[in-house]
Amino acid sequence: MIKQNIEEEINNQIQEEFQSAYAYLAMSAWFEENNLGGFASWLKAQWQEEIEHGMKFYNHLIQRDAQPILQDIDKPKVQFDSPLEAFEFALEQEQHITKRINKMYNLAQEEDDYPLKNLLLWFIDEQVEEEEMVQDVIDKLKLVGEDGSGLYLLDREMGERQGQNGKEAEQSEDQK
Template sequence: MALDDKVAALLNEQINKELFSAYLYLTFADYYDERGLKGFANWYTIQVEEELAHAKGLRRYLLDNDVHPVMEAIARPDMSFDDDMGPLKAALEHEQFITKSIYECYLAAQKVNDLRTMKLLDWYIAEQGEEETNSKDMITNMELFGSDPKGLYDLDREYLSRTFNPPTIAM
């Protein structure tokens, strides 16, 4: 069964949104790196890898369904921050935006009874739940411990230990 044109277009847009996410998170990593918070920088550098993996998973799905992916220009993230909470709140807002976008893809696939694409997107929906929870937890941790230098140091050390584990995207 050929991939529906609208579903294919939405998935292609999602690839570009995932690539923008990587670009955005790289700017967050730079912010924290410049502040000397290497752990927070590491957290977002790992996020960059995850977002690239998400984009590559969708790209592979399009290619496997005889759809040529189109890489669009990636906009420059236009954010600046006055405090260490800023990127964390921006990340949660962005993840919520991505979740809505994936839901839109899912609903388009559902409308044309594209069960294969729905199954793929089930993985992305679960992943977004994890991404939003992580973002909320980071905000909570910063609220609880970030105003204390020792607490901020401990959080930074915790985030420094994060490593990239390539996702197994169900297809």
Template sequence: MLNEKMEKALNEQINRELYSSYLYLSMGAYSSSIGLSGFTHWFKVQVKEETIHGMKIFDYINRQGGRVRLKEIKEPPVEFGTPIEMFRKTLQHEQFITRSINDLVDLARSEKDETTASFLQWYVEEQVEEEENDKEIIDKLKIAGENKEALSALDAELAKRLPPKDEEESI
């Protein structure tokens, strides 16, 4: 059973995860508007992942006898600059989410809620992967620089991204 403090914090994390989905949908729309369909595809896959992340917490709260309380999702930006600026913003956002997850783990431990702390370990590991992916794309964008052919090749690479099978099946 979740205590009130933990339930409230988990509900706030659902909002952050769904905002992440909304943010990446906006980045996908922006990518499309500047002719980077592979980037659009990459962000659309990310939208699905973030929605799944929010739904896992949604389901966890319900399984623990808590109550999900959805809040308004703020409007995301619509302009993101160059592709490298956009991925730097993506990385910054994921670092924010990582801090948020770490705060949830700290809260669960301080509340002596080992069940929730254990549940959150999946998110801790997921955030390592999220940040690594963003850093890798930023590194490739740095190498590409102003080279349009290199950017086009990276766009084609990002178009091949597939969602992990276990996440496809979790909703």
């Protein structure tokens, strides 16, 4: 049996993950419009990941015999001044999610909800990875600055990330 306050928090988190997905898709559209297709496809892979995150919480409720109650998704930010501004926005968003996950973990601990604690451990690791990944792009964008050919090369590099296996591909790349 799942406690009411925990159920509410999970429902809120489903909304947060889908809201993140929507934000990444809107960013992807902006990059597409600005002829940076590599960034656009990287962000689309991120969109897919956020949907999967939402579904992990959704399935957790179903497994525990609770009904997921889907909430409104707000209109995301659709205009950005630059690629750097877009990724700084993405980092803020990830930091916000990290805070929420940590807060949920505290709640799960207080309420002795072991299954949720276990699920959240996966998310705690995932948030470290996500923040690192976005920060890495920010660092590269700062390095490139106003240099158009640098941005062109970075866009190509970003385009190498493959769909849902993006992270795995990235990791095996690192091991070479």
